[in-house]
Amino acid sequence: MVVAPGAGRHEAPIGVFDSGIGGLTVARAVLHHLPDESIIYFGDTARVPYGPKSPVTVERYAREITEFLLAEGVKAIVVACNTATAHALPTLIAESPVPVIGVVEPGARAAVAAAPHGTVGVIGTAGTIASGAYDRAIHSLAPDVQVVTRACPLFVPLVEEGWTDHEATRIVAHEYLDEFAASGLDALVLGCTHYPLLTPLLGDVMGPGTQLIDSAEQTAIELAGRLEAAGLRARTGAPVSHRFVASDAPEQMLRLGPRFLGAPIERVERVVLG
Numbered sequence: 355m356v357v358a359p360g361a362g363r364h365e366a367p368i369g370v371f372d373s374g375i376g377g378l379t380v381a382r383a384v385l386h387h388l389p390d391e392s393i394i395y396f397g398d399t400a401r402v403p404y405g406p407k408s409p410v411t412v413e414r415y416a417r418e419i420t421e422f423l424l425a426e427g428v429k430a431i432v433v434a435c436n437t438a439t440a441h442a443l444p445t446l447i448a449e450s451p452v453p454v455i456g457v458v459e460p461g462a463r464a465a466v467a468a469a470p471h472g473t474v475g476v477i478g479t480a481g482t483i484a485s486g487a488y489d490r491a492i493h494s495l496a497p498d499v500q501v502v503t504r505a506c507p508l509f510v511p512l513v514e515e516g517w518t519d520h521e522a523t524r525i526v527a528h529e530y531l532d533e534f535a536a537s538g539l540d541a542l543v544l545g546c547t548h549y550p551l552l553t554p555l556l557g558d559v560m561g562p563g564t565q566l567i568d569s570a571e572q573t574a575i576e577l578a579g580r581l582e583a584a585g586l587r588a589r590t591g592a593p594v595s596h597r598f599v600a601s602d603a604p605e606q607m608l609r610l611g612p613r614f615l616g617a618p619i620e621r622v623e624r625v626v627l628g
């Protein structure tokens with residue numbers, strides 16, 4: 355793998371990547387917690403969704419994106435995609451000369467903090483759930499926590515459609531989650547980039563007794579700690595720049611991205627990989 359020319363430089367950007375635009379929810383948390391840092395966000399919009407794809411394919415895509423980000427000189431990489439984290443994180447960590455942080459472990463940590471002896475539900479794409487990554491991460495922190503999981507593949511297209519508060523989404527959510535709601539979970543991990551946008555709706559379906567866990571926040575906090583520990587934090591007041599890159603036509607990220615990022619996106623570059 356390419357050695358990052360920018361590795362070790364405080365002012366180098368942080369690379370954040372996802373299968374598409376959903377990972378902008380993680381970028382949003384990174385910008386909120388680390389306002390002095392620059393980022394390069396890569397959304398693999400030409401090859402999204404990763405959720406139904408095989409582990410070997412997702413790993414190949416994740417390695418290609420990591421190589422691209424390293425060549426751009428990033429000082430750390432955040433794998434914002436739960437599916438890519440579930441299938442590729444150990445490989446990316448082993449191959450990268452900069453810190454690589456995924457979203458599964460931070461989410462697991464937040465879930466265990468919310469329910470140290472209770473029952474935790476995890477929802478995600480088919481690939482994330484089938485990988486067992488969240489179960490393993492939660493049990494390695496708290497072996498007694500009971501973990502129940504469910505793939506909710508229809509949530510991604512519903513969110514992309516903008517139907518975050520739509521009757522159709524509510525019906526789908528009841529179909530997926532009524533059983534969880536009836537069993538009274540202590541916490542529910544939103545194990546997919548798109549699900550935080552459904553927080554109010556999922557909160558209604560699950561009821562007030564279940565804490566919803568958004569791994570984006572926790573990931574940004576862990577990233578801050580890792581940069582601090584490595585002496586890689588940008589200097590306060592240094593100029594920041596945020597680049598947004600898509601592997602397919604930029605229009606979709608320009609149109610839908612601001613809803614995920616919570617801020618305007620003025621320009622999206624197109625970079626084709628693979």
Ligand code: DGL
Binds near residue numbers: 374434510545
């Ligand atoms: N980014 C993916 C995740 O967090 C969801 C979209 C996809 O299936 O690619 O798992």
